[in-house]
Amino acid sequence: METTEVTADLSTGQRLALLREMILIRTFEEAVLREYHADKSPGFDIGKGLIPGEMHLSAGQEPVAAGLCAHLETGDALTATHRPHHLAIAKGMDLRSLAGEIFGRESGLGHGRGGHMHLFDPATHFSCSGIVAEGFPAALGQAFAFQRAGTSNVAAAVAGEGAANAGPFHESLNLAALWKLPVIFVIEDNDWGISVARNASTSVPTNAVRAAGYGMPGVRVEGNDVEAVHAAAGEAVARARAGGGPSLIEVHTLRLWGHFEGDAQGYRPELADVPGRDPIPAYQRKLRDAGLLSEADLAEMEGEARTRVEDAVEHAKAAPAPNPAEALKYVFVEGE
Template identity: 75%
Template structure:
């Protein structure tokens, strides 16, 4: 198989391009609000277990183009498995913001009744799941794709992981079985250059994980530039291939992590840290759309205000929802006897 490097696409209508931008703006508004509340009450002494949002937090600012470009091709009947950095994909796939926020805040109205937190989001309504285990989402996506295939549907599964997970056994086993059975699955690798604090060149023997697709007899595509339209084009081909029964595709996107691996990460390992903000994909896409005449710059403030209002409404819902009762902490976690 020849490795393809997606070029800048053409043919998207102005309304479609604006919708991609609005999805990205909504994701960023959500992440910024979570960032604010997460840090609000963890000082003066940093306590990861304290505050409105206890536990670790991994935010996806900078990786919005991946979610917007891929999920634009999916319906709620398609399945998505994500990583420990999942919010952008959950939002782009149509997850209810209220229930998402409530789960992050550990409330009874959350997706998992507040028991899972932000790394363990399970939503039957959108067939979405994620986990903190590296490469965990690939094998379950095979099961979903196998079920879709056996039922004779055109539904697809999309399995997303980071570039560090491409060195895990679950990654390689999943690619092999998906290709062998021609399962309707799209494998996505988000390459943000850093596996926590380890640069990819120090952990991975190939320059592009898309090259690994050849070893399993499937197309491999790498998209450079964190370009939402290039991602949209590559994902469109991969999803269409899966829907038509032609089997899996491996899609790697070179994206950007604007913030730390986790909140509280000082990022002293990043020599390029001072230059990161200038590569923010949202201002770049706004400029591209306005330069092309596809977007009125005055509309952007309205899109941002609308997104912020949606997010603040969701956070207000979460904060006003009850926390699990201590005596019921294990309810919904373990199977209860008949």
Template identity: 70%
Template structure:
């Protein structure tokens, strides 16, 4: 891999982490002295993607905004990597009128037609939607690709199997991505799933299945590149599972008492590990690292300021944009 590509992956991961750290800060800023999930500038649940940056960076490096991405209830890393406008996305998370959904969706319901990005709080919901997008692309005769992302816990849901089955049958241009962070909320994967790798399930549908270990961004990049190229060329879907890492809780406020590995988690952080590797290879130096962090910090703080300056929706408009 070229050093410029490696630096681009590093920069993307730094931007994502900087954003999640800022949302973490703003989310908790006014929820004390006693944590109240409904209080503050960002009320409601919050699922942050720290530790899972390699998946989004490696996959989305091969996509354009003409391609479609459907993400999960933990969506920020894929939204950022796919090019969703940072200001509008942040305003939506804050519930403001300048947000992607005019402040009505919040962080689990980010919809951006400009980049064909969507996400949902419903487990495995994005898989059938991505199959539908891929079917549309195929009927139009374009080379667009759909990417569907879910967690390993959702691979036991009906939507997962129905979508993979249909996409395989019709050879749709879709890449199914599974983020295996070891925990389906508080349930370890071994307690819910009888196979060691969900990539093995691809064989049941006659499609390629690939598992990437160690949260390795370059291995994700390579595997995703092959899967996206195959889809664009009419070769049909691929099931790609990445063994990644959830650095923080399932949601903010999660005490994680169920998790025996907490002491070892910080040492597995993929960003300092990748920085060290690139420094060793000569692809990064102090100036490049500093530039990456400064660029990310500037963009993120601008987005936070934009969101805070945006107005809250008028309560009188509560009936707008609903069917009945």
């Protein structure tokens, strides 16, 4: 197991692209947070605010999505968790379709039937689930299909540190190594489950050490550093494309907000320090100090993100809610 804080030799354009991606993700999450707690529209009576159901937001974990997905192609597969928006956006999902599904509208990916924890997008080869560790076997199957088809595509499975204690994680690593499948396993260690610290439920100091038990490379990325994630993911993806088999990456990241919206987070003794560890301002400072980011650049990125996000939100608001009489439509495959 390696621990890495070393970054790749990135061009200015690549660095600015990473920042742009993280800003877009955060802008989208902030808009979802705003609308989730907004007053209900007249006649719209499902859920809280304008968005139905629970809400799990990924603010603080943007470096994982931006660093990993910079190496993934459209045909590569990506599975995620109940906290999926950052990964969906970085994989290239259409913002209007994503917002429509979050708002429970017919314009969404699943016509409003799945909600934010069940996003399935054939166009970007993206899927997620509210079931802990569900994405590992799914990615395994996708990687197996790529291998059998003889393509250079890879699959990546991203999950939280708690999922690494579940059976599907270990079964998937074992089979991926045995069959030398083109799959990358990524663990987002944000220190906390719903209310339990990682070290209270996990027998090893980092899940990256578990890779050795299955005969694959394992690396832990510290500092929530997008460039370090980019470097580690680049090596793992290149290895998988070349037939070198699977890899495990654990990123020590940060959950800025609660496990779910409404979580008071009384279990987090370090909560007052969390805003100061926000990875986006930190990366902005790094690029400014290196002379790579101007205020005009930043304003352009933020303005573009706001325009795209607000367009998606307004499109979702204007779309119709599903007709209850058609609750089973799109759920089953219709016969010819």
